[in-house]
Amino acid sequence: MSKQKSMWYEFYKGIWEINPTFKQILGTCPTLAVTVSVMNGIAMALATTFVLVFSSLFISMVRKLIPNQVRIAAYIVIIAAFVTVADLVMKAKFPELSKALGPFVPLIVVNCIILGRAEAFASKNSPLRSFLDALGNGAGFLLALVVMGGIREIIGSRTFLGYQVMPNGFEPWLIMILPAGAFLTFGLLMGFSNAYLERKKRIEQQQKILQYRKSENELKEAEA
Amino acid sequence: MKIVIHMIATLTIIGVIAGGILSEVNDWASPLIEANQKAETEKAIFLVNPEGKSYEAVANADFEIYKVFDENKNLSGYSLAYEGNGFQGKIRMMIGLKSDLNEITSIEILEQVETPGLGTKVTENPFKDQFKGLQTTPQVNWVKGKSPEQPNEIQTITGATISSKSIVAIINSGLEKARKLQKEGKL
Numbered sequence: 001m002s003k004q005k006s007m008w009y010e011f012y013k014g015i016w017e018i019n020p021t022f023k024q025i026l027g028t029c030p031t032l033a034v035t036v037s038v039m040n041g042i043a044m045a046l047a048t049t050f051v052l053v054f055s056s057l058f059i060s061m062v063r064k065l066i067p068n069q070v071r072i073a074a075y076i077v078i079i080a081a082f083v084t085v086a087d088l089v090m091k092a093k094f095p096e097l098s099k100a101l102g103p104f105v106p107l108i109v110v111n112c113i114i115l116g117r118a119e120a121f122a123s124k125n126s127p128l129r130s131f132l133d134a135l136g137n138g139a140g141f142l143l144a145l146v147v148m149g150g151i152r153e154i155i156g157s158r159t160f161l162g163y164q165v166m167p168n169g170f171e172p173w174l175i176m177i178l179p180a181g182a183f184l185t186f187g188l189l190m191g192f193s194n195a196y197l198e199r200k201k202r203i204e205q206q207q208k209i210l211q212y213r214k215s216e217n218e219l220k221e222a223e224a
Numbered sequence: 225m226k227i228v229i230h231m232i233a234t235l236t237i238i239g240v241i242a243g244g245i246l247s248e249v250n251d252w253a254s255p256l257i258e259a260n261q262k263a264e265t266e267k268a269i270f271l272v273n274p275e276g277k278s279y280e281a282v283a284n285a286d287f288e289i290y291k292v293f294d295e296n297k298n299l300s301g302y303s304l305a306y307e308g309n310g311f312q313g314k315i316r317m318m319i320g321l322k323s324d325l326n327e328i329t330s331i332e333i334l335e336q337v338e339t340p341g342l343g344t345k346v347t348e349n350p351f352k353d354q355f356k357g358l359q360t361t362p363q364v365n366w367v368k369g370k371s372p373e374q375p376n377e378i379q380t381i382t383g384a385t386i387s388s389k390s391i392v393a394i395i396n397s398g399l400e401k402a403r404k405l406q407k408e409g410k411l
Contacts, residue, residue: 036340062238070231074238081242085249092256095264156340177340 014136021144026112032182041149049138060130272320306398313337343387
């Protein structure tokens with residue numbers, strides 16, 4: 001299956017077609033928890049992408065050496081090693097961010113996006129394809145977190161990336177930075193993206209029906 | 225049998241490599257992390273005791289309390305780090321005290337998980353400024369819905385009464401411990 005697909009597709013599909021948050025619905029726990037502000041979302045997505053890219057690449061390289069029976073255990077050890085590296089680097093170099101993300105950095109180990117991509121893609125494809133796939137999924141995750149964080153930060157605390165964007169007269173909606181706001185935003189975004197896709201599909205179907213009717217009419221005319 | 229050996233060997237090799245990499249990274253990171261934590265505590269100590277120039281941890285104390293000295297090496301006050309329960313979780317704060325423990329110089333909230341927008345107002349200046357120069361004898365008290373009349377009273381935040389009361393409770397239990405140390409002559 002991977003033979004016909006272009007390298008660009010492997011990267012691109014993660015952003016929209018199989019977006020980890022809105023299409024695969026994986027990694028929702030950090031998505032809901034850390035998107036109080038855009039900066040937290042970006043940091044979380046970058047940490048996840050780092051782990052995702054390196055573990056996918058590594059797992060893909062050693063995929064033929066690992067016996068099938070212990071593959072999950074091996075993947076988890078590899079992922080946990082990269083997560084610990086990311087956690088230590090963040091604590092050493094960006095203590096503020098590490099504090100804001102709290103327990104969610106160590107929890108990347110059990111983030112389904114990473115194990116999901118390792119199991120579904122990296123264990124069956126070449127390192128280059130796995131690398132691009134991981135990068136695409138990371139970008140998709142980043143996009144989702146930035147959009148969610150942006151909406152919640154703008155409405156919930158009037159700022160974007162810490163800069164005030166809403167006028168002072170706008171009363172911030174506290175609910176948007178509380179957990180309930182995360183569920184509301186997530187649900188609405190997923191609803192909108194599904195509604196858009198449904199509409200697109202329906203239009204395509206109707207066009208096909210129209211085309212079919214047209215050709216049917218032409219046939220009838222020809223017969224007559 | 226062959227597959228069993230293969231399984232054990234693979235997992236062992238992966239584990240050893242991962243462990244080796246982690247120990248290297250940890251060697252690099254741990255001094256930096258320690259320095260960050262130390263810098264943070266140091267910053268908070270001087271934040272609540274602005275006249276301080278140097279500090280020293282009090283030995284024999286079962287909680288974190290620091291002696292703060294001014295530029296002439298005279299004792300100017302104490303900074304104590306203390307924690308207690310807030311509305312949703314732990315609140316950890318640094319309390320600055322004059323050397324006789326009878327007046328607060330300033331307070332600083334180090335860690336909290338209060339409700340955003342309501343409980344988190346305890347970290348903002350209008351609330352914290354109430355503690356500047358607050359008398360602590362016999363203890364700190366709070367009033368609700370009216371302006372404080374006594375020199376040892378503060379007003380709670382509307383909508384965040386529990387968070388405000390928690391701060392007062394943490395200060396009082398910290399003070400009690402500090403006074404006990406003072407009585408025993410360990411300060």
